[in-house]
Amino acid sequence: MTVTLKSVGTFAALFLVGVAPAIAAPQQVGVVAKVDRQAVASQSGQARDMAPQGPVFFKDMIRTGAESRLEAKLADDTVLTLGENGRLTVDDFVYKPGAQGGKLALSVARGAFLFVGGKIEGPTGGNVAIKTAVGTLGVRGTTVWGGAIDGGYGVLVLDGEVMLKTKRGSVLMRKGQGTMVYKGRAPEAAAPWPDDRTKRAVATVTISEQAQFVPTLNR
Known part of the structure; x- marks a missing residue:
């Protein structure tokens, strides 16, 4: 069965997953792997705590609190980590279990994130877009970090390659390269980052082994 979920074409998506529109329920696209402190998801006016091993649904708006982290694993083995005060939404998810390829679109409106690609990326890539x-x-074949750092917005490619397209220009980055985007400017040329900046970036999405989930809604 192919899981096809999009922000438009809702009726068609429901038909494909075998759910009648009259009783449509949010469709699960992944699971929460780890949470440090606070994380909440909201959808259709309803909010819930995102506890470890809990579901991630299509179109969830996922939010993390101060000094909080969340790691989620999607059905295609994509791994998403969201840093503190973050906000992330799965906008598009097309995946056939056991197959390579499909389509994944994410929006990261706030906070630092780490993306580790799964089967949707496929052997040729080009199937994943992340709006920042x-x-x-x-x-493409990617592990990538993004977030605010050093007075701008940074993107660092830890594996694979990434094309960043902005209103003022584009830049292609390969493994070990990053860029900085400052307000009103085009992205800087791809180049290795200083070790200190890289370490600080990674720290924003690192989850402690002593991580402890703190519920905020259902106490």
Whole structure:
């Protein structure tokens, strides 16, 4: 069965997953792997705590609190980590279990994130887009970090390659390269980051082994 979920064409998506529109329920696209402190998801006016091993649904708006982290694993083995005060939504998810390829679109409106690609990326890539505060990332065979750092917005490619497209220009980055985007400017040329900046970026999405989930809604 192919899971096909999009922000438009809702009726068709419901038909494909075998759910009648009259009784439509949010469709699960992944699971929460880890949470440090606070994380909440909201959808259709309803909010819930995102506890470890809990579901991730299509179109969830996922939010993390101060000093909080969340790691989620999608059905195709994509792994998403969201740093503190973050906000992330799965906008598009097309995946056939056991197959390579499909389509994945994410929006990261706030906070630092780490994306580790799964089966949707496929052997040729080009199936994943991540919308950020400064532009859209097209990823290929990728592990990529993004977030605010050093007075701007940074993108660092840890594996694979990423094309960042903004209103003022584009830049292609390969493994070990990053860019910075400052307000009103085009992205800087791809180049290795200083070790200190890289370490600080990674720290924003690192989840402690002593991570402890703190419910905020259902106490």
